[in-house]
Amino acid sequence: MVDYPYDIHHLTRVGGHSALDFCNTADREEGRVIAEALKDYSDGITGVYRLGWLTEAQAVQLHARAQTHPSAAHHRYVDLIALREAMARVFAAIARGMPIVPQDLERLVSFQRAGGAYRHTQLSDGFGWVWDMPEGEHGLALPLWVAAHSAGELLAAQPAPIRQCDGVACGWLFLDTSRNGKRRWCDMRDCGNRAKAKRHYQRNRPTPPASDATEANAH
């Protein structure tokens, strides 16, 4: 793993949907994670809170509970990363028009089922989903339920223009809402520019110096 270029407190949001932004908390190469922004359960809470999936009070409570139940929190962290990777594979498959691996969808659905009993609608500023957090270490699963629910909302909204960045060692996912539907990069300033710089270098690179043998032949 290489050091991640941003920390989770400055979550980059280029996905156009929070489920995709969640997937983009890692860089991937050929489906393998090569850089990780969520390094422990605490990062997981912060990330999920910043995506708008938890209230501040819930995030504060989860941080406190993770300190009381460190071993359970670590297990939920491992589950959260496994869920995120399953989500990323499902969305990447959709982006490429490939079949979805049933086990990935099953993992997602199992967390949707587990969390379903804790979700209800509430009227505040219009109707919205509200989550109850069960007591004790059971509540540590809340970030998993909200992530799986968000993925379900995006999947239910299909067909959505899900794409995967063409950048090398990126793998980020996004909704292509561009007018021509041809967005290739997670961020033009990042992956797009790197690809442009590479093309520019290849076009303008100096002709390699002639070898000794060629020079000898020329004389």
Ligand SMILES: [Zn+2]
């Ligand atoms: Zn990219």
